[in-house]
Amino acid sequence: MPLTKPNQELKRDLKEAAALLKWSGVDLFTISKRLLDAGDEIGAAELMKIAVSYQAIEDKLASYADEVKGGVITRTSAG
Template identity: 50%
Template sequence: MPLTKPNQELRRDLQGLASDLKWSAVELMRIAVRLSEAGNEPDAQAVIRICQVMQAGEDRLVGYGDEVKVGRIACTKSDPASYGGCG
C-alpha cells in the first residue's frame, strides 16, 4: 500500500533529520581530532561521546522512517502548534 502524502512527508523529514545528525557527527569528529592533536584530550573525548549519542539518534530516526514506510507508524491529526506534516 502506498504511503499517504503526510506519511511520505513524515518519512522524508525523519530521513532528513537523520542525515543532518550524521553530517553534524562527522563534523564534530573532525573537531575532536583537532582537539586531540592540540593536546586537549578531555575535550576531544567529550566531543566523541556527543557524536556517539548523535549516531544513536540517527539510527533511531532511520528506524522510525522504516516503520513509517511499512505502516507501523502513521501520521494522525495533530495539534496545529506541533509538527505540521501530519494533519
C-alpha cells in the same frame, strides 16, 4: 500500498533529521581529532561522546522512517 502525503512527509522529515545528525557527528569527530592533535584530550573526549550519541539517535530516526514506510507508524495529518 503507497504512503499517504502526511506519511511521506513524516518519512522524509525523519530521514532528513537522521542525515543532519549523521553529518553533524562527522563534523564533531573531525573537530575532536583536531582538539586531540592540539593536546586537548578532555575536549576531544567530550565531543566524541556527543558524536556517538548523535549516531545512536540517527539510527533510531532511520528505524522510525522504515516503520513509517512499512505502515507500522502512521500520521493522520501533516503538522
